[in-house]
Amino acid sequence: MPKITTRARRALTEERRKQILAAAAQVFAAKGFERATIADIARHAGVAEGSIYNYFKNKDDLLISIPRQIVTPPIETVTARLQLLATETAEPEQLLLTIATAFTTVFRQNADVFRILLSALPTLKPAAREKYMRQVVSYAIGALETYLAQQIQCGVFRRDANPQHLARFLVGMFFPYIMLHDILQVEFDADWDYEQIIPEAVTLFLRGALAA
Amino acid sequence: MPKITTRARRALTEERRKQILAAAAQVFAAKGFERATIADIARHAGVAEGSIYNYFKNKDDLLISIPRQIVTPPIETVTARLQLLATETAEPEQLLLTIATAFTTVFRQNADVFRILLSALPTLKPAAREKYMRQVVSYAIGALETYLAQQIQCGVFRRDANPQHLARFLVGMFFPYIMLHDILQVEFDADWDYEQIIPEAVTLFLRGALAA
Amino acid sequence: MPKITTRARRALTEERRKQILAAAAQVFAAKGFERATIADIARHAGVAEGSIYNYFKNKDDLLISIPRQIVTPPIETVTARLQLLATETAEPEQLLLTIATAFTTVFRQNADVFRILLSALPTLKPAAREKYMRQVVSYAIGALETYLAQQIQCGVFRRDANPQHLARFLVGMFFPYIMLHDILQVEFDADWDYEQIIPEAVTLFLRGALAA
Amino acid sequence: MPKITTRARRALTEERRKQILAAAAQVFAAKGFERATIADIARHAGVAEGSIYNYFKNKDDLLISIPRQIVTPPIETVTARLQLLATETAEPEQLLLTIATAFTTVFRQNADVFRILLSALPTLKPAAREKYMRQVVSYAIGALETYLAQQIQCGVFRRDANPQHLARFLVGMFFPYIMLHDILQVEFDADWDYEQIIPEAVTLFLRGALAA
DNA sequence: CATGAATGAGCATTCATTCAT
DNA sequence: GATGAATGAATGCTCATTCAT
Numbered sequence: 001m002p003k004i005t006t007r008a009r010r011a012l013t014e015e016r017r018k019q020i021l022a023a024a025a026q027v028f029a030a031k032g033f034e035r036a037t038i039a040d041i042a043r044h045a046g047v048a049e050g051s052i053y054n055y056f057k058n059k060d061d062l063l064i065s066i067p068r069q070i071v072t073p074p075i076e077t078v079t080a081r082l083q084l085l086a087t088e089t090a091e092p093e094q095l096l097l098t099i100a101t102a103f104t105t106v107f108r109q110n111a112d113v114f115r116i117l118l119s120a121l122p123t124l125k126p127a128a129r130e131k132y133m134r135q136v137v138s139y140a141i142g143a144l145e146t147y148l149a150q151q152i153q154c155g156v157f158r159r160d161a162n163p164q165h166l167a168r169f170l171v172g173m174f175f176p177y178i179m180l181h182d183i184l185q186v187e188f189d190a191d192w193d194y195e196q197i198i199p200e201a202v203t204l205f206l207r208g209a210l211a212a
Numbered sequence: 213m214p215k216i217t218t219r220a221r222r223a224l225t226e227e228r229r230k231q232i233l234a235a236a237a238q239v240f241a242a243k244g245f246e247r248a249t250i251a252d253i254a255r256h257a258g259v260a261e262g263s264i265y266n267y268f269k270n271k272d273d274l275l276i277s278i279p280r281q282i283v284t285p286p287i288e289t290v291t292a293r294l295q296l297l298a299t300e301t302a303e304p305e306q307l308l309l310t311i312a313t314a315f316t317t318v319f320r321q322n323a324d325v326f327r328i329l330l331s332a333l334p335t336l337k338p339a340a341r342e343k344y345m346r347q348v349v350s351y352a353i354g355a356l357e358t359y360l361a362q363q364i365q366c367g368v369f370r371r372d373a374n375p376q377h378l379a380r381f382l383v384g385m386f387f388p389y390i391m392l393h394d395i396l397q398v399e400f401d402a403d404w405d406y407e408q409i410i411p412e413a414v415t416l417f418l419r420g421a422l423a424a
Numbered sequence: 425m426p427k428i429t430t431r432a433r434r435a436l437t438e439e440r441r442k443q444i445l446a447a448a449a450q451v452f453a454a455k456g457f458e459r460a461t462i463a464d465i466a467r468h469a470g471v472a473e474g475s476i477y478n479y480f481k482n483k484d485d486l487l488i489s490i491p492r493q494i495v496t497p498p499i500e501t502v503t504a505r506l507q508l509l510a511t512e513t514a515e516p517e518q519l520l521l522t523i524a525t526a527f528t529t530v531f532r533q534n535a536d537v538f539r540i541l542l543s544a545l546p547t548l549k550p551a552a553r554e555k556y557m558r559q560v561v562s563y564a565i566g567a568l569e570t571y572l573a574q575q576i577q578c579g580v581f582r583r584d585a586n587p588q589h590l591a592r593f594l595v596g597m598f599f600p601y602i603m604l605h606d607i608l609q610v611e612f613d614a615d616w617d618y619e620q621i622i623p624e625a626v627t628l629f630l631r632g633a634l635a636a
Numbered sequence: 637m638p639k640i641t642t643r644a645r646r647a648l649t650e651e652r653r654k655q656i657l658a659a660a661a662q663v664f665a666a667k668g669f670e671r672a673t674i675a676d677i678a679r680h681a682g683v684a685e686g687s688i689y690n691y692f693k694n695k696d697d698l699l700i701s702i703p704r705q706i707v708t709p710p711i712e713t714v715t716a717r718l719q720l721l722a723t724e725t726a727e728p729e730q731l732l733l734t735i736a737t738a739f740t741t742v743f744r745q746n747a748d749v750f751r752i753l754l755s756a757l758p759t760l761k762p763a764a765r766e767k768y769m770r771q772v773v774s775y776a777i778g779a780l781e782t783y784l785a786q787q788i789q790c791g792v793f794r795r796d797a798n799p800q801h802l803a804r805f806l807v808g809m810f811f812p813y814i815m816l817h818d819i820l821q822v823e824f825d826a827d828w829d830y831e832q833i834i835p836e837a838v839t840l841f842l843r844g845a846l847a848a
Numbered sequence: 849c850a851t852g853a854a855t856g857a858g859c860a861t862t863c864a865t866t867c868a869t
Numbered sequence: 870g871a872t873g874a875a876t877g878a879a880t881g882c883t884c885a886t887t888c889a890t
Contacts, residue, residue, distance in 0.1 A: 032335040034246030038864060048872045119331045121396055133398045157421050165412055166421060168388040175387035176380040184333055186345045200377055208420030209369050209378060250881060260855045458670030462860060472876045543755045545820055547668040557822045589836055592812040599811035600804040608757055610769045624801055632844030674885060684851045
């Protein structure tokens, strides 16, 4: 009996924690970290203000708990898919298109969270900042780096290329679009879409821009 | 001779305004917009708190005055240099190297300001946000787009390329580095430098990543 | 037993609200609305500054909540007594003496509040101003008007008299004294007292000033 | 020469003083003493903020200078007219009608100033408050008291009446109307006018309210 | 005397956090 | 664990007053 009760209680606790964190992410994304209030978050989560402090040490703790609980899962999903793809598909073009599509999709679906990170990270202490960016970056680019390193060794890509740099270059090509369109939600630069951009970028990445 | 007096006073006023704005930019960059206090800014500027309100309507006004006074000038300098180069230099590689170097340099020297914009823009009203991003983006990329459009017409670059996209792709390649290293000041990804990165990126942009 | 808890909490809440409002009335009366500070009021009420905002929206809200909670009750008491008297006493002189005494007493006991209203009402918005004056005036004079109208119909008072005007004339006779002595607390005009004034005024009101 | 210059300068100075005081009265009347700012007053007067301090010690000094310069003149005019009338007219009814009309007219034309006094006097120090109320009261009622005292001695008014009280009773009858209509500018009590009220009040004052 | 920029004390209001119930 | 009233430090902004020009 006590075992089940304890287990059930733990599950409930974990559930409540996620519920609060999801509310926090939502409110942070909408108002920015500093303008979001604990009262806001409590209202969105359907709990009392004081209850939040049973699950999180303080407001900062809410913020730095978001990546682990909310950012990490979707990135891990993508990463897993990429590792699978890398072993199956022979054609680099096809694989990079898939990677790029998955990558931009994750960013776009979680633009709210990245907006939070952007607005709040500068105010965090350097150590915490580095810890969380390291998580995000390695999750996001790790699999791509590994794949590119393999392909360089196989001779598919130029032998003198640096796989870490290649990975960043490829991913970076989408940054201007993601930043403006999805994170900052600026709309003046709008006569394009990702389905058109992604093949162009991948082609440029593989073949270069020169004519001949 | 009211003229001289007036002129002298205007110059002083303008000087003081810049002094306060520079202090604001500095403090915003260090602490983020919301955590920066007027008292901080006044102390950095060497004026009394109340004096700030002789030059700016309120704290928001300080923020949105920064781009015009601080971001725009260096970008204009670079833009002017590019237009000069475009008419002189024939070799695209050389020109793109110069462009990329200038571009990353401007970002790096004004990383503080971009950090402010990134953390504060999401909390601004959409209209103000769009207005300021439009300024920054078109200043930053306009000249590059023009150059690429010319080169596409000349047949130097692939005829099927879109100059707007090309410009964003090239600039984007440096984003991961600028974001992590200069804006977020994360140091874990530090075994590289711009002198090494820039030629690699330009080469990739021109020739592609494939081996053959 | 949530019922009792809820009821008890409500009573406490209401109690605290009254306590704060009483403190506000006191401080407003002593210093005037604008010179009174929230810190003052909190100190007088024995609560923290922030607590005041759990019960009132802002400083203005404190002001406009005063009439309903503080002015109205004593006026209602007097009004009730008058209605009772009107049915019992036949003699107009006796009744008007009682009315006048009650009326001046209410004003004098709540002079603080009327001082607040006088000094703060001009700065309120016209709509709010009118709303609150209407409350005060009709409470204060309504019963007297009704009585006078009856007596005019009975032929006790001149048939050509207007009961609304009569009521205002009678009440007005005490205004110079109330204003100077109780509201403005000017003491130079002090060789008189209400016990002496009231019969004189009532006599004048009933018989006129002429000798014959 | 110096004499004339000095005289002219003095006249100019006096002129400027009045101009500032008039602006202050206007702004105080519109916003209340506390909400009026020196900048407001300076703008209305067409001078620089600092200049005001060449003519007045501080903001309070502006307030307490208003009665002497602005309230007193119109009251003196009325007082003079009354003294003239008192010697000419035999009929008390006629004279009191004239007095009452003049009195209410002065109040109505200077309602702004009286509004200032009402809103600001409570915040003044008792000594200053008393000084200025004494001025206003004796100017306003002095002549009426004198007249009534004479008429009592002549046997026109009841011998047992107190002229000071009579004067206050008569004047007080108009207070409810002046306060609500002209000072507080409340409009809900509006189906009357002074031409109708004044004769009613004077008749009541002379003959009383009783029927017989 | 006139000016108006500089000053800084003063205040209303917000909000993260605590804790008695 | 849950609640939400109480707390009080922190902060943006105002404005009377001063003073160098």
